[in-house]
Amino acid sequence: MRAVVTDLSVPRYLLTAATRRPGLLLSLRDDLPEPTPPAAPGWVRVRPELAGICGSDVGVARAKSSLVLSAFYTARHQILGHEIVGVTDEGERVVVDPIVSCVHRGFPLCRSCADGFPYVCERFDEPGVTGCRAPSLGFDATLGGGWGESLIAHESQLHPIGDLPSHRAVLAEPASIALHAALHWKRRGDRAVVIGPGPIGLLVIAALRRLHPSLDITAIGPGAFSAPYASKAGADRTLPPGPGVVETLATLHGGRVIRPRLTKIPLLEQGVDVVLDCVGLASTIDLALHVLRPTGLLVLVGAAGKQPVDWSLVWNRQLTVQGTVNFGPEPALGGRHTMTQAVEWLSDPSHPVDDLVTHVYGLPEWRTALTTAAAGPRASAVKVTLRPNPGLPLIT
Incomplete structure (x- = not known):
């Protein structure tokens, strides 16, 4: 062989x-x-x-x-x-x-x-x-x-x-990973951010759009290559990573920008409801924590690793940080297997x-x-x- x-x-x-x-x-x-x-x-x-x-x-x-x-x-x-x-x-x-x-x-x-x-x-x-x-x-x-x-x-x-x-x-397998991650969020609010529009991130965007047609979805990724893919998958916009994300989201959604001393990234008051980080670097986790509203959810979909992150906002804003791995029987789908649902979506030519x-x-x-x-x-x-x-x- x-x-x-x-x-x-x-x-x-x-x-x-x-x-x-x-x-x-x-x-x-x-x-x-x-x-x-x-x-x-x-x-x-x-x-x-x-x-x-x-x-x-x-x-x-x-x-x-x-x-x-x-x-x-x-x-x-x-x-x-x-x-x-x-x-x-x-x-x-x-x-x-x-x-x-x-x-x-x-x-x-x-x-x-x-x-x-x-x-x-x-x-x-x-x-x-x-x-x-x-x-x-x-x-x-x-x-x-x-x-x-x-x-x-x-x-x-x-x-x-x-x-x-x-x-x-x-x-089917990465789409199941993405769907399993998206199902961790029991919808509370109307605004989501997906960091990292690579294969998993794009499939997360497609899953969120299918689950929540009216959801406002912002993709965050570098360069111009990913933007058309993110748009086709269902993102409303794609923003380059960095402190400018906070300013742009504040302008779009009417939030307030709060500036800590001696840090690069400002805080977004009245921030987004959920962030799915499909990268898992210290910089992306940090950005996610800065744009979440109080009691918001951060889903870590990216690869595991050792990252130096200031977790103060998790405590101060009572955030939930949720890991996600693999997939299987889904309580949110009535016990249906994630891959069964993913195959059904992939069989629909309209799934992007x-x-x-x-x-x-x-x-x-x-x-x-x-x-x-x-x-x-x-x-x-x-x-x-x-x-x-x-x-x-x-x-x-």
Whole structure:
């Protein structure tokens, strides 16, 4: 089997962290055995049509992942790729929910799984019958991942898609992430800000617009590249990041600008109701806290990391900071699975995602694909994908 394999040995990881050269950790192999199904019922083989490149994949390749979270990702060898549209051995086209929780590992349900939150399972680091030492497919070579010609998934992880176009179907996993994030906000007010109109941010905007048609949505992102995408996704406007955001929002919505001493960013009194930060840098978190109204909500959708942030406004304005990860059964959807809803939206031609897949590469071009995904707008890229099985036709 051909696949791009990650070798997370400590010397390779430390050298990659020092040099940021992904070729030290990743390599294309042609001699791998296909993953073996676990000795349990319900496991099937899937051959990927397309697999997306996520920010977390770039983080792994460049050794920038959170060291704290490494406790949950203990496999030395990984086949990345958890945004997957593929075909089963029976010929059914599916998208894959990559989460591997207690029910898949053969364990009695932990408290999180029993409470309906399998996406934060408390046994993510225990392989069980699967042999998978990671929270999901795409982070352990045992079951495989989307950057290989074959992977193993449980039938409960598969969502049939019929003839849904491949460039829309490959967005099912990030669209589910985005919808899950958007559902954290139980609408209180009329104004939202989404920071970071990359793939996840654009899908968050589309989800907010679908859930709340009358909502005023401001996207915040650098440069001119993202603005047309944000507008098509449903944003009312796109603003460049920085202190000017506060002034502009005050002018638009009639808020007051308050200026602390010796700080660059002023405060927006009568601010926005919710901010979804899809970047997760100290600067974006800080900006979010400065534009939220008292009792507002900040949803951290961006990648995890260690950030020096002044949290004084969380206390002073009684803000709520909500983390979000993965997806699954949604209380806000009556227990319906996020991916079920996402597939339904993606099947609607009016859902504005047609232009998000900007690049498709074959496995031999994985280095170029990673570089393009990491560059984002600098490479005119939104969602970059790999095509592991060129013999499988892409559905248009």
